[in-house]
Amino acid sequence: MTSLQPVGEAVDTLKRYIAFLAPVVLVIGLLLSWVYSRMVSRPLVRLTRSATRLSELDFAGHEEIRSQDEFGELSRRMTAMSRNLEKALAELRQANAQLKRDVEEKERAExxxxxxxxxxxxxxxxxxxxxxxxxxxxxxxxxxxxxxxxxxxxxxxxxxxxxxxxxxxxxxxxxVSAVKLQPEAISLTDLIRKALRSFSGKIEEKGLRLEAGTDEDWRVEADPKRIEQVLMNLLGNAIRHAAEGGALAIAVTRQSPDLVRATIENEGPPIAEPDLDRIWEQFYRAERSRDRKSGGTGLGLAIVKHILTLHGSEFGVRNTPRGVAFYFTLKEIGGDSNDEP
Missing domain, CATH: 1.10.287.130 (Signal transduction histidine kinase, dimerisation/phosphotransfer (DHp) domain)
Structure with a gap:
């Protein structure tokens, strides 16, 4: 019997050891399980959150997981997908906007x-x-x-x-925006003189007194063909509505260091104040019978408006003490050269 005593003592010791170790192992197991679950669940939660934001097209809210495991690889793939989706959607929005503009332009043209x-x-x-x-x-x-x-x-x-x-x-x-300007350095003075020569017969026929302040050579940046068209329209309009034997005044002055202002004024009846802003509309005539008798089409000033708008010009019309004055501005080239001493 005495020979079994050490075995019993060893068994008792082992039982006590197991009884002590079991809770420790359990606690360690629980801790390891919690740590492992955190390691797995946290990136899964972040990936789920990122996927939710992507489904809502919120590309700025993507959280990339910077690890070298499968979660990190999946996160990097989602980041690349997010960028590609954002780029594709931006291009799609741009294409849709362009398509909308094209449709509107087509409808406008029609x-x-x-x-x-x-x-x-x-x-x-x-x-x-x-x-x-x-x-x-x-x-x-x-x-x-x-x-x-x-x-x-x-x-x-x-x-x-x-x-x-x-x-x-x-x-x-x-x-329909089919007209493109071809600007170049030109002499506004030469264009005015050329236009006046074209109307010399009508000026003489109506006995108009010409007051042309075009001694200086004003050089501007503009489309010569279109500005000549502006001058022909404005001069023709001024001559048609000038009083017999009245004055026709043309002046070019510097409005600012880089802008010149051309003014064409006739001596004659004023334009009614309500009509001043509307005369640029096509077919709008303050006095319809007068335009038909004088040969106007009702479109000249509408064309002038488009040309000057394309040039970025400041333009308008106003009544003066002796008649009506039209004016427009153009960008001057070498403005200092025309300064008075």
Missing amino acids: RLRKELVANISHELKTPLGIVKGFAEGLQDGVAADKKERYLSLIVTETDRMNALIMDMLELSRFE
């Missing part, structure tokens, strides 16, 4: 086309009626002294219709 057709039909109605009436008169036979007058009126109305159609086509090109 609307302008319909308006052009309607305006042509309306504006050509009167001159076509006049031509038809005089042509029928010639066909029926008229006195010899009236034949020449009838033919002259037919030619006049035909020229009017041609001018109207050309102005309409020109205006339609501006309104």
Whole structure:
């Protein structure tokens, strides 16, 4: 019996050791389990949060896991996917915006086309009626002294219709942004003198006193063809509405260190204040009968507005003590050279 005593003591010792060690092992196991679960669950929670934000198209809220395990690799792939999605969506939004602009531009062009057709039909109605009436008169036979007058009126109305159609086509090109400027260094003074030479006959016919302050050579940056068109329209308008024997004044001055201002003023009846802002509209006439008698198409100032807007010009019209003045600005080249001593 004594030989089994050490074995019993060893068993008792082992039991006590196990009883002591079991809680320790359990605690350690629980701690290890908690640590491992944290190591696994935390990146999973972050990945879930990132996936939720991506599903809401919130690309700024992605949290990348910087580790070398599977979670880190998955996070890096999600980061790359987030960037690609953000880029693709940005390109898609840009494409949609461009498509919207294209559709709006197409609708605008179609609307302008319909308006052009309607305006042509309306504006050509009167001159076509006049031509038809005089042509029928010639066909029926008229006195010899009236034949020449009838033919002259037919030619006049035909020229009017041609001018109207050309102005309409020109205006339609501006309104669909089909006109591109070709700016260069030009002499505004030379363009004014050239335009005045073109109207010399009409100026003399109306007995207008020309007051042209164009002694200096004002050089500007502009499209010469388009600015000549502006001058021809404004001068033609000023001459048409100037009083017989009145004054026609043209002046170029420096408005600022890099801008020159051209002013064309006629001596004649003023424009009614409510009409001052509306005369730039197409087919708007303060006095419709006056424009028809004087040969205007009602489109010249609308074309001028488009040209000057493309040049970034400040332009307008105002009543003066003796008549009406139109003005516009252009960018000057070598402004210091024209400074007075």
